[in-house]
Amino acid sequence: MYSIRRWVVRHARSVETAYRMFEPVVIKLAPFWNWVGYQRAEKPVGQVEKLSKELLFDCKMCGQCVLSATGMSCPMNCPKSMRNGPCGGVLQNGHCEVLPDKRCVWVDAWEGSQKMQGGDQIHAVQLPVDHRLQGSSSWLRVARKSSDDAPHNNQEGRDD
Ligand code: SF4
Numbered sequence: 706m707y708s709i710r711r712w713v714v715r716h717a718r719s720v721e722t723a724y725r726m727f728e729p730v731v732i733k734l735a736p737f738w739n740w741v742g743y744q745r746a747e748k749p750v751g752q753v754e755k756l757s758k759e760l761l762f763d764c765k766m767c768g769q770c771v772l773s774a775t776g777m778s779c780p781m782n783c784p785k786s787m788r789n790g791p792c793g794g795v796l797q798n799g800h801c802e803v804l805p806d807k808r809c810v811w812v813d814a815w816e817g818s819q820k821m822q823g824g825d826q827i828h829a830v831q832l833p834v835d836h837r838l839q840g841s842s843s844w845l846r847v848a849r850k851s852s853d854d855a856p857h858n859n860q861e862g863r864d865d
Contacts, residue, residue: 707807710763710782717777717817720761724773731844735852743845751842768838768846774826775810776817781834783810788831 713720738746751766758764762772765781771788772779780788784803791811794802799812818824838846 706760706763709761710779711808711813713761714776714778714813714817715820717820718822720777721773721821721823728847731848732851735848738845738848739852743849746845747842750845751840754842754844766840767834768841768843769832769835770843771831773821773823774818774829774831776814776819776821776824776827778810778813778817780810780814780831786834787811788834 738750755764755766758766758770762777762779763782764770764779767781780786783791784801785792787810791809792802795809795812796802796805799808801807801809814827818827
């Protein structure tokens, strides 16, 4: 919902704080996801992620969330899916040339990032979207990556 998406950007700092509290919980649950099986967890977790992020960010479930680097403004709402800043078509009033009744998501991204503690991440170069991940859960991907990167797992990997 557009008005909620705009509200979130205006309150990017609070949303960032909430996410910083939420992320460790998802990561801590990694043994549970391992036990259930990531594939089996994908459907229920993906549904919860979709419902909550659709409401807050107009999320398109790209599967590789970059909200913390884009001022809590989802770049997949850009009609050109620009992941590294705006195209050359931002109107003088900061709106989108394709959807002139809406603000450019990257104008919002910049404003949101300026409110965030980790706002500098907006300078990070994002990889192109991997469309094979469309519809999958970013939360589970974060948990899995953190679990795979954990030192004990690396040790296990070396012992194999
Ligand atoms: S970046 Fe991807 S996962 Fe994150 S809110 Fe946008 S569409 Fe959803």
